[in-house]
Amino acid sequence: MLARFDADRGADGLIRAQAGRRLFLDWSPVDRREPSLTYNGRYLYALDIAAGLALDADRGDLAQLWSGKAEHLRRAMRAAFHVEGRWTENCHGTPASQLGLALLLLTRCVEAKEDIATIADAIVARSLDLRDAHEDGRLVLASPFMHHYVFLALEAVQRHGDILAIIVSRWGRWADAGESTCWENWNVDFPDGSVCHGFSAHPLGWIAKCIAAEKTG
Template sequence: MAQEKIKNIMALSSLTLGKNEQVILDLGDHYVGHFSIDMKSVDSPMDAPLFLHLKFCEIPIELVENSDDYDGLLSKSWLQDEYMHLDTLPQTLELERRYSCRYILLDVIDTSPKWKVQFSNPTFVAQSSADLKKVKPVKTGDKMLDRIDQVGLKTLQDCMQRVFEDGPKRDRRLWLGDLRLQALANYATFDDQNIVRHCLYLFGGLPAEDGRITTNIFTSTEPIPDDTFFYDYGLFFVSTLSDYYEHFKDKQVVDDLYESAKNEIESALQAVNENDLVEFKQDFFVFVDWNMDFDRHTCAQAILIYALRQFISLAKLEDKQEDVLHYQAILNKLITGAKEQLFDSNQGLFWSGEDHEVNIASQVWMVLAHVLSDDDNKKLMDNAIEKLFPVHDIATPYMYHHIVVALFESDHYHDAVKLMKEYWGKMVDGGADTFWESFNPDDPAASPYGSLSINSFCHAWSCTPVFIIRKYITKEYDK
């Protein structure tokens, strides 16, 4: 498929399209919403229905891929194709479904040899619960950082609908891993309290039968908790609740959800063995990143420490003295276990798993968990930069977020800014209007699902530069 001519949208109604003819509409930016268009037949009377294929695409590569050939891991139903027959024209086609796109392919499968179709008044009604006008653009003095911020803001805006969605194209639902980062990005920008509170109550109010917090909730019907559980995501319920309180000081929500948070901590602690280390059992899954090839034991230990620390602050807030003492003792043991059994003092790095694998994710999460002193944290990250940089084979902006924050938190400002510009900047250079769910600079065509076209190209967990820039660079936001 080649875009033969670029025309002004006002010229659309001067085109007539017959069998196998196509036109691509470019909205000029990424939007989420509903599409309608007027159609009429020209030439002879319409002696057959119009058979029309529409395809809604976030990035140009989706236009080129043929959905019929899709063979990825996720459902083909996520590809934003519509096929429809229109028995009579003129007609205004108003599509009921919501799409996430910048490009709209109008692909005329057939009219008849005797008539063609003419399109006019294409209308895309964009929707979001966030208003970009309310957010002051950053002025970092660095054009690339400013552009990264703009793209990040658009990403966050388009993922803010009735709930925080992970991606408006695919999944379109509330995921805990995304929620935690979206909420932080939101505090620094749109600052919508209601949506975060709403999402927290959904997770707290809809646990699985055994009390565990689900990874995600379906919200387009009556809310339904999914039946999947990630070790890290469950703990991030505690973390999101703690972040929410820190920002809004809204104690009522903590009062209501404290027991849910405690249950989640208890559930996570069941994975701790007699040596005070997290040890995976059969049904444990720790996400961390879409690269599934590195060991996650040490990440899990660090994330447990990270969340438990936040939980203890909630216990103090709730004045649960017994809980404070109980969990503080556990926290100390987890930290000691990590320092004594997982840290390789020769290398100055943490290892992970039985094979003593050294990977970047373990160092990052141990930095974020502040297991070491600030000085030792800085040294740990020095060693990580020396031995594990440049970062490679990390698949998601989600994990890059944690690496960049770990750099800032361990006093590596310039490395942090450099990595952020290299990583998110490379998406910007690649034409991103919104940041992508998955991006491995070493392999830009990679997909966790075996097909690039099923990836979400506006994904919540990728919007975090808007938080990072305001917190660590312009310092206009301090949680």
């Protein structure tokens, strides 16, 4: 499957969706014009995972293959999406989405410590801002189930307390309202929107994980 996606790589080193196929990034209103930071970030994250699994399986040849492709893509993403000190969602200047920023942290595209902290702060601030609807000038908020990647990114930079705060603020609203299930999106006013979406229940695992991390320091 990774090789199939690699076949969609352009001369600029970035992948694009196959012609005629819908590019789904999230239920949030992420700008889908290509090349896409979020789409390439998801593929880069998969390459990093594949390289790690290959090492675990004692397949150094595959680890070298996938890590090499990952580094090539990482450089291409920095060149395309980091413009004048800010990250963009595409080459049209659209500011990076919350999910896109999370993937940048997860894939180590951001290197400077101060930049990592600034991005993490922006990610947390958007989640704690309980205005769900998108407005110009604010990060595009990731959906509940894509917040799993937001939490993975925050975990990578040791922000366990912030993960717990987001869960209390956002999932806590449903608990306070007496909801017994997690929704597919923050608002489900779209066709087939589900108020019982298993993928959005990932905070159950994160709560225990973050409490343990906070206790151990």
